[in-house]
């Protein structure tokens with residue numbers, strides 16, 4: 001429930017606001033550099049408002065349907081918090097087995113149902129392309145909160161916001177992505193989004209069976225961003241500005257024996273991090289299951305918990321923009 005009301009002044013003009021009003025957010029391919037500047041400006045404003053007054057009435061009367069066919073802690077609860085901090089409310093469907101999905105209702109019909117009651121739909125689904133299918137069925141904006149191994153665009157937006165907040169730039173960066181680059185949708189979105197910036201170098205460190213998909217690498221190549229693949233972190237760690245660690249996505253493996261072979265392939269701990277720079281950051285979309293030791297959590301370079309908080313402000317900005325409220 002809102003604790004306070006005010007009429008906040010937000011920094012986007014009519015045109016910028018109109019650019020995103022009513023739009024779906026399906027892929028990072030929709031975002032240009034200028035869009036990121038707008039989103040980050042609004043996210044900053046949102047942070048200030050949350051710090052100053054907590055909850056305000058920008059989206060009063062608006063309703064978000066939070067539809068999750070896969071587990072989530074951060075994405076689901078940060079969208080809920082974002083909507084409620086903006087004065088709106090949420091229809092939570094976190095356990096689709098208690099909804100009519102368990103009776104066999106299709107995704108398009110579920111979406112058509114929810115848009116009768118809500119102004120915006122956030123969807124996480126195990127199938128790649130599901131967010132696009134949902135967006136085609138809906139007249140209201142659909143936000144992709146992860147479609148199988150496809151994309152996780154709002155994560156990549158909060159990841160880039162984190163890099164700017166922590167390191168002060170989105171250019172001239174050596175970014176190393178580590179772990180499950182095959183099934184990890186966060187790195188698919190992040191590599192695509194970062195490839196729009198100058199002087200970015202992308203290093204991919206993974207076991208052989210979990211390499212970055214060719215399709216993503218081809219898109220990055222088309223943007224003329226240098227990228228290289230490694231199996232060992234040692235070769236690149238000392239030059240890395242952003243180490244983006246990922247969980248091996250157990251739930252995506254067809255053969256559990258393959259998972260057993262690669263789980264625990266890389267573990268970041270204080271000893272490993274001795275070889276890294278002092279002015280770099282370690283990120284992780286979370287949840288972690290052992291790939292970053294808790295012993296590293298107190299290191300100032302450990303940015304993964306701050307990263308979660310930045311997600312709230314970015315998601316507040318996105319909701320305000322697609323609902324056209326400034």
Ligand code: ASP
Nearest residue numbers: 146152186247285286287
């Ligand atoms: N939470 C992120 C995702 O849903 C990363 C992960 O689950 O490992 O893609």
Ligand code: CP
Nearest residue numbers: 072073074075285286
């Ligand atoms: N980063 C992320 O998507 O976390 P959840 O799976 O907990 O939502």
